[in-house]
Amino acid sequence: MTAPLAIDGPAAPPRSNGELVFAEPWESRAFGMAVSLHDAGAFEWSQFQAALIARIAAWEKGHAEGECWNYYQHWLGALEDVLAADGTVFADEVTARAGELAARPAGYDHRDDEEHGHGHGHGH
Amino acid sequence: MSTTEPTARIPASLRTEALEQLLTERGLVDPAVMDKFIANYETNVGPLNGAKVVAKAWTDPEYKKRLLDDGTAAIKELGFAGPQGEHIVVVENTPTTHNVTVCTLCSCYPWPVLGLPPSWYKDPAYRARVVKEPRKVLSEMGLDLADDVEIIVRDSSSEVRWLVLPERPAGTENLSEEELVPLITRDALVGVAKVQAP
Known part of the structure; x- marks a missing residue:
């Protein structure tokens, strides 16, 4: 996802003083999803921002012992919250699909679970 | 299943992939468009x-x-x-x-x-x-x-x-x-x- 480019010098990618923008590929996908959904008019950025603030505030208020801070985890959670709030994608669906992916990592084109429409309610 | 911690049980990488699949299937995101946004912020902006x-x-x-x-x-x-x-x-x-x-x-x-x-x-x-x-x-x-x-x-x-x-x-x-x-x-x-x- 990140090509090995020069870090220093005027031709270096202007990322951020040598620090990679995304620590892991999934972070870039979570970022890309939110930005392209917003660009396509799926939600106002202020909606996403409010959800992100809520997620971060909830984590800072209390989290499982030993659970490390991961910014993009909250970013992803906020995106899920926004999508669930308007019925676009529900958390249960994501959980079910992720479970399939975990069981069959190679089955990228597999789709046999089309049920949805339940289990929303983790609002803001 | 907890409704307040849907991300807690499954690695974020898998949840992200699952979400991208679902959104792609529903025609709501295009992975190629996502690639462009990501590349832009990784290398240009x-x-x-x-x-x-x-x-x-x-x-x-x-x-x-x-x-x-x-x-x-x-x-x-x-x-x-x-x-x-x-x-x-x-x-x-x-x-x-x-x-x-x-x-x-x-x-x-x-x-x-x-x-x-x-x-x-x-x-x-x-x-x-x-x-x-x-x-x-x-x-x-x-x-x-x-x-x-x-x-x-x-x-x-x-x-x-x-x-x-x-x-x-x-x-x-x-x-x-x-x-x-x-x-x-x-x-x-x-x-x-x-x-x-x-």
């Missing part, structure tokens, strides 16, 4: 844009005036615009006033001129502490300011994104706009460092 803005302001008094009057418009003159750049306010650092930026609630940041924020900017410690004890935090980050320098902490609101116009360092009077650009670092544009002469 970053602090170099902000450095160009500052170098121009240092060498063109009229531009500097426009930049301080209406940051978004002046930044757009150089072709930098886009998400998180709708309302950029530029604040000038002087020998007696030092501005430093933060987003206490999340991670608001002027993407068009700085790219995506570094991890420390998003970190709970920076976000909480720079407001309470800015002088100490700046010192820990390597910027020691004299006691008589006033520090103003600029907290992003839902609208405003801040960009710091750092002081032009002494000894750079003979440098051209192009020669100044590489001196200007992201940290100086956030306000946690000063620009150093070469």
Whole structure:
């Protein structure tokens, strides 16, 4: 996802003083999803921002012992919250699909679970 | 299943992949479009844009005036615009006033001129502490300011994104706009460092 480019010098990618923008590929996908959904008019950025603030505030208020801070985890959670709030994608669906992916990592084109429409309610 | 912690049980990488699949199947995202957005922020949009803005302001008094009057418009003159750049306010650092930026609630940041924020900017410690004890935090980050320098902490609101116009360092009077650009670092544009002469 990140090509090995020069870090220093005027031709270096202007990322951020040598620090990679995304620590892991999934972070870039979570970022890309939110930005392209917003660009396509799926939600106002202020909606996403409010959800992100809520997620971060909830984590800072209390989290499982030993659970490390991961910014993009909250970013992803906020995106899920926004999508669930308007019925676009529900958390249960994501959980079910992720479970399939975990069981069959190679089955990228597999789709046999089309049920949805339940289990929303983790609002803001 | 918990409804408040849907991300807790499954690795975020898998959840992300699952979500992308679902959205793609429903025609709501196009992975190729996502790729373009991601690549743009990984390689094109970053602090170099902000450095160009500052170098121009240092060498063109009229531009500097426009930049301080209406940051978004002046930044757009150089072709930098886009998400998180709708309302950029530029604040000038002087020998007696030092501005430093933060987003206490999340991670608001002027993407068009700085790219995506570094991890420390998003970190709970920076976000909480720079407001309470800015002088100490700046010192820990390597910027020691004299006691008589006033520090103003600029907290992003839902609208405003801040960009710091750092002081032009002494000894750079003979440098051209192009020669100044590489001196200007992201940290100086956030306000946690000063620009150093070469």
